[in-house]
Amino acid sequence: MPVEKTDVLVVGAGQAGIAMSEHLGRMGVSHLVLERARIAERWRSERWDSLVANGPAWHDRFPGLEFEGRSPDAFIAKDEIADYFERYAAKLGAPVRCGVEVGKVTRLEGRPGFRVETSEGVIEAGNVVAATGPFQKPVIPAIVPEEAGIVQMHSTGYRNPGQLPEGAVLVVGAGASGAQIAQELMEMGRKVFLAVGPHDRPPRRYRDRDFVWWLGVLNKWDMETTPGAEHVTFAVSGAHGGQTVDFRRLANEGMTLLGKADRYDNGRLSFTADLAESLAHGDRNYLAVLKEADDFVARNGLDLPEEPEAHRILPDPDCVANPILSLELAAENITSIIWATGFTQDYSWLPEGAHDDSGRPRHSRGVSVTEPGIYFLGLPWQTRRGSSFIWGVWHDAAAIADHIAKQRAYLAHEPAHAPETETA
Structure with missing residues (x-):
């Protein structure tokens, strides 16, 4: 059976993963978004019943879609936010696959890219974006x-x-x-x-x-x-x-x-x-x-x-x-x-060099500094104070998509043949 291949594999279909898909799609970069549960699952099943967004609807959203039938000054309930991201993914035609667990990412031998083990088989990807967000492993002292x-x-x-x-x-x-x-x-x-x-x-x-x-x-x-x-x-x-x-x-x-x-x-x-x-x-x-x-x-x-x-x-x-x-x-x-004591990050599924001994990603503005082709999205303070917020992650995704596109252009470059030297 042939191995499925894609230019970019995005892990996680929350706000970070959907934002990433939008920008990659605009650039014509082939990609897949894998989600172990449902789109924006943490909004649905890892929050208390009465939770609403901490920012008003005019601000806590992506540029391409408003909250239907709601005042711009409303604070949107958590399930409605999850529905919003589902609608946004549908509007984009984002290539999201739900119910797929990512097990391990390893670098391919002798050629660029990564081997990604999933619950539905192996995928080879030129780049991997960890869009799993800041709320990964709950901490109880x-x-x-x-x-x-x-x-x-x-x-x-x-x-x-x-x-x-x-x-x-x-x-x-x-x-x-x-x-x-x-x-x-x-x-x-x-x-x-x-x-x-x-x-x-x-x-x-x-x-x-x-x-x-x-x-x-x-x-x-x-x-x-x-x-x-x-x-x-x-x-x-x-x-x-x-x-x-x-x-x-x-x-x-x-x-x-x-x-x-x-x-x-x-x-x-x-x-x-x-x-x-x-x-x-x-x-x-x-x-x-x-x-x-x-x-x-x-x-x-x-x-x-x-x-x-x-x-x-x-x-x-x-x-x-x-x-x-x-x-x-x-x-x-x-x-x-x-x-209510926060979270730690878990990137143990990525190549060992992508994170330090404590599990924190080694990156600069979301770009891995030790594993070329690995990216992070949705981290607190990734590039700025607003990075882990809905609107902020959208802008960070644009920067990462731009970096991926530039690197792909470098790899695709073939030098022209040098002209023959004229002789007298």
């Missing part, structure tokens, strides 16, 4: 042992409050996922404890503009990474039509804030003493954005309403002024813990 008798799950396993046993809930991690899940649980009548670490906390709206607009005009989406910046948690929410995440307000409404989860011993969980510092970090980020926005309005003479109240920071609630450094879980009736 080894702090609370299973024998503690507490229901524990990563945020990818949480669906709704009814899934959890009766009792209080500890949410660990105060980024977008942790903040939103904690608020949902509290609104449903649960006693909620939220462990907060360092974070950025932008305003949801300011002076009649959404924060995605402000980050755009202030050129913050195109910021390149600085050491450590890619690890800063981003606390933002599109829930309830979009709200600024304000941890002090949540505490005033009944949530108990804690420092970072530290260690567990005989039923008691300890927390670091840096809660106030973490909140202050978020406040500085928040106020800095407001100031830059005000300066931008003044400099450009924009007629946008002032919001002096937005600059007011609420007083520290008691749980911040007098931080709780340890909790006896049983005494607080904490019966479940949700770990």
